[in-house]
Amino acid sequence: MSMEVTFLGTGSAHPSPSPAASAVALRREGQCWLFDCGEGTQTQLMRSHLKAGRITKIFITHLHGDHFFGLPGLLCTLSLQSSPDSNKPPVDIYGPLGLRSFIWRTLELSHSQLLFPYVVHELVPTRDQCPAEEFKDFSSLDKDDTSPGEAQGRILHLDPVENSYLLVDDEQFVVKAFRLFHRIPSFGFAVEEKPRAGKLNVQKLKELGVQPGPLYGKLKNGIAVVLENGVTISPADVLEEPIPGRKICILGDCSGVVGDAAMKLCCEADMLIHEATLDDTQEEKAREHGHSTPKMASGFAKSCKVKKLVLTHFSQRYKPATQMGEGDADITELKRQAESVLDGQEVTLAEDFMTIEVPMKKQK
């Protein structure tokens, strides 16, 4: 079952023709989840191989414009391209408190009535996620009227035991959010596939006298079966080891994490997507603006023993060597800085439209 990550925008601060503002798409089984939606994300989607109509969930890491100003426009365009269907499940939107009111008011002002249902689940940040003077309490915004077509989303408070937020827990995935430190409250998302049942051991099935047919399906789905001779076959007898799920962690802007959940949730991630706005020589400036450098990102990746680190959200001053103009810096320097911390483990620098496949895991 293929799973791939596509970077739609990898620049910081504001969109530019290249790189565009922040957006990452995660695709699996024809579904598409979008992480952040800077201005222009909808045109980046049109330029890519992805189909915007396949988006079923949208996650917003934090409320800086370059991460969410493209959201109302994307929703309106999705609506223009969709046909009314009362059975359509809502598009789930997750983001910091204040996002629901913004979406609702913007659609109201622009007379946009979406032809598909959506629901906004808001994460309530804690005050230690940003400098005290930057914290704004948007809880009053949530008292605004709800638009008639909009189901009421959940208000998600920090789980004090887990130190995280549980967003999704369905048959296939668990998605949790964890807290980051930035100029304003920011979040990271850990997307974890649930393990898949191992293959049926056909040789063993034959030996046990189970005939191919519906019983195979039951066993594969974890249901014990009783044969005509009265013998009970349990799935564990005939299934190979389950296939572990993949784990992708996508962090918003940050100069560090808050609490111990980030480290736990990102542990041994197959892919960690971390910002590196400025290079290591600019660490002081990066921290001042709540951002990371390659050393900071790879230090976190190393602690979490992640298998693949991808850096993104680069300052517009970094350009590929082939595009460098006066005043630009060589972006490959960020790769070298990150790899030196990871003892040579390869680090990838994201680029607009780069797609990375996350291969299925092997049985343990």
Next chain:
Amino acid sequence: MSMEVTFLGTGSAHPSPSPAASAVALRREGQCWLFDCGEGTQTQLMRSHLKAGRITKIFITHLHGDHFFGLPGLLCTLSLQSSPDSNKPPVDIYGPLGLRSFIWRTLELSHSQLLFPYVVHELVPTRDQCPAEEFKDFSSLDKDDTSPGEAQGRILHLDPVENSYLLVDDEQFVVKAFRLFHRIPSFGFAVEEKPRAGKLNVQKLKELGVQPGPLYGKLKNGIAVVLENGVTISPADVLEEPIPGRKICILGDCSGVVGDAAMKLCCEADMLIHEATLDDTQEEKAREHGHSTPKMASGFAKSCKVKKLVLTHFSQRYKPATQMGEGDADITELKRQAESVLDGQEVTLAEDFMTIEVPMKKQK
């Protein structure tokens, strides 16, 4: 004094890589005025020869997303690129009632404190500018708090005598808005340069005994001077005929006008920029959505005796012949339809990044 119009986005409904969402820039003497600001306008500006930092006024025709969703992002990027300067005059933003609250709330939510002053002047629409069931009264929005750095803009009501709104009246320009009929209230803007003083007639000055120097400047500026011999020279004696100002009219989405101001204000315009979303064969559909066809646009242009008609805001289904794919229609058909109404007078179809110069006029 050069004056040019650049089309930054010429598509309707939503942005796409090409054409982009609505935006037109009017440049004169290094200043730039922006008309509409669909999502992605800031990146279109970066791709163009224009400098976003030169924008001094922004006009929004109506509150559909493809005409103003790019505004908060543009303001934030302008701020990032500017340095604090207490003497900087504010950027004037003109648009329908509700725009100020939207800008303020969006900047507040995204923790964006602009480093330059801006002021939003809101036009109060009348109920006959759209179908009754579509009209929304946004006057309550204007009771929101004002951000500390923001000067309070004017609330502009329709002048019942002129049937228009006076937006700007300074040394160089008069700008008035007039009412259009659309799905939601929409406006057109008539930008009229004031006449410029004619050249000094040097031969005549010599004959009258006026020596070259400061007196020339005074006369040129319309001030009478008294010579040493007691003779008074009035500007009219030595100035050639004034040079008439140019007039550019930019209309928002519409399927017609409301009241008689549009016709008066657009009379003999040097350039009329009018939407033509669908071709003449789709007139019924166009009217249903509050839009125009080439025939409708050129009919208005003909009544106003405009000198140049430029059509824009094309449905995404029209493509240049060279880019046509399955299901696309030939955009040049719109040009033919418009020109047939104008008895062959040439009509221009706008394209993204097309720049049209509006030459200085000759003395009458």
